[in-house]
Amino acid sequence: MMSLSNRIPGIGPARGKMVFFRREVLPWVGYLLPALLIYTVFMAYPLLSSVKMSFYASQGAAGTTFVGFDNYIRLFTQGEQATRYWGALGNTFYFFFIHMIVQNILGLVFALILSSPFQRGAGIYRTIIFIPATLAVLVTGYLWKLILNPQWGAVNLILTRMGLEGWALAWLGEPKVALTVISLVSSWQWVGMPTMIFLAGLQTIPEELFEAARIDGASGGQVLRHVKLPLILPIMGIVAVLTFVNNFNAFDVVFSMANVNGAPMYSTDLLGTLFYRVGIAGQHPVGIPDRGLGAAIATVTFFLLIAGVRLMQRLTRSKEV
């Protein structure tokens, strides 16, 4: 209490506790309260109760029984369930990997082009790049499903017209390519996000640094390598963390382009679709969800996210200058 009141101006230690609560600090706490309350009720509590649920087996009206780590053991080791889980985890990493490579590198390239002073019509391009991100995933997913349709989709029509019939695949029906295609569609949709963030980062770099570099005779490539990239390294960290968090929870793009089973042959099954099948909807056609097992998937994903975010923050922390 003392240290707090020392740091906040206007609260002398001599005024005592009553004043502390009544006058100066109460409003300050008051501003925090709504956010704290909402966060506790809608984020922290459900999160903790989900962790708790992962230790129970649902028994319908009879309530729930405590089963310890049974759900986790089933998830990681038991037959079909484990096969599905490890498959989905691998697919999710692949899905994230494609986003890191395609979405973020393209985003960086776009941002570098858009921020260059010689670029004309940057505003128009910025809008075009960002438009897909403003559309609902279900809409873009469905549009791409039409575009990729083997019977009447534009992609295969164009390929056939160009004499490349051999390339006209059933894009979303081939276990080897479906996940890549879906990842690319998702990268296309969200490329505007890293573009905007990188652009904002590049625009905060003071002009003096470029001037100084130019006076020293640095080439464009050297400016990029020694001035621009080091200065937006923390931004890359933010982008990487955002990509990681968003794609580890991905569900909708697969839901709209494949199905909740991760068709074909579970090749597009992500943690999100697996969680939905196990914990919420239940496997078609029986449709009896296993809440405890679903909660176990969610809990493991949560800890994976924490670990991943920590790792990425460490890797991209800017070196103290």
Place this chain on the structure above:
Amino acid sequence: MKKSKIFVLVLVALLAAPALFAGGKAESDGTVVLTMGSWRTDDVTQINALLDAFSRSHPGIKIQFQPTNPPDYNATLRLQLESGTGPDLMYARSYATGVQLFEDGYFADLSGLSSLESSYSVGSRSPWSTADGTPFAVPFVAVSHGVYYNQDIFADLGLAVPATWKEFLDVCNTIKNAGIIPVANGLADEWDIAEVVFMSLAPNYIGGREGRLEYESGRRPWNDDAVVAAFSAMADLKPYLPEGFQAISYNDSNALFATGQAAMFFDGSWSIGTYEGVDFDWSVFAVPPPAGKPGHVCFHADAGMAMNRATAHPEEAKLFLDWLGSQEGANILANTLPTGFFPMSNKAVKISDPHANAFLALNQGRGTDVRWAWPRLFGGEPSGYELMMYGSIKVITGASTPRQAADAMAEGLGKWYKPGM
């Protein structure tokens, strides 16, 4: 000050309103209002007509139809029941899904409901009865499976409805040579290849219901020659499916058939309404059996009507369930049910839609059974459903031979299935 008071009063009234009007409450004039849960969001008009007819003959009772988005029904219903906000009456899935809700204590025991015994056969009742025969839902609607075919294309090419599987493949070949897609089905949605292709043709190979019972009782192995033959029939279809069938979804298949680009489509009676107003004549035929074997039709018990064990008005809800089995109820059901959904009581009824009658006519002279995986094969991992689905997909894509698919079924079911269960 006054204004704010009025505002608060209005706010309180608005917040309280849903609670006042929630289901299961008696209205001020003494009318009992029951709610009905369902997964058939497409059928609001038809079911409301049915419920209005019931209210006309039972003036004191009103039933509100509250359907949920079909894929979410099981999950939503379970949440509602667990939190005590479940509907008074509700559609019940057949077999395991329904049994589970009964065993968890949500569906009421309907033993002793008078029309249940008098109006429904044992076979009709069994999908909504527990292993020891306790009924938990009234058989409500059944659906049928068959092959839709474009009669104009058949006439143009001089084709007749095939009587054997061999003839069927010949028909496919002729259609393909004419530059038309023979069979519209694809693999993208997965469920339809299992439910309306494999489970429609398999009874012809395993010998219908009797055959199914032999597998279930353990007298026949899951990978005998009949199962291999059924998977071989799936593989036979491969050359006749649309280009890029791996990524053709159920809706795409619908569109291919409805636009006349495909001549045939393995589907269920629930799609009859989809093809109202297409500019060609169409009808259905039963999946042809191999030469010399009797034909079978997959006539599947789809929906039962169950009662919430915790309902505040069990008497009124039972009145409705009883009424469904009466002659009056059966007549009204036959006339108001959406086309392609058939009443299950043994009271004679007339159905007016010619296509629906074409489906019903398939049952004449053929054995009928529910979908193979439904009665007993859902209870473990991997489920019989999954094994049939992925077996079918693999033989069509060429990832497995029919023998391998049948062996996978024997191996997968061997992990958990006990014949005596």
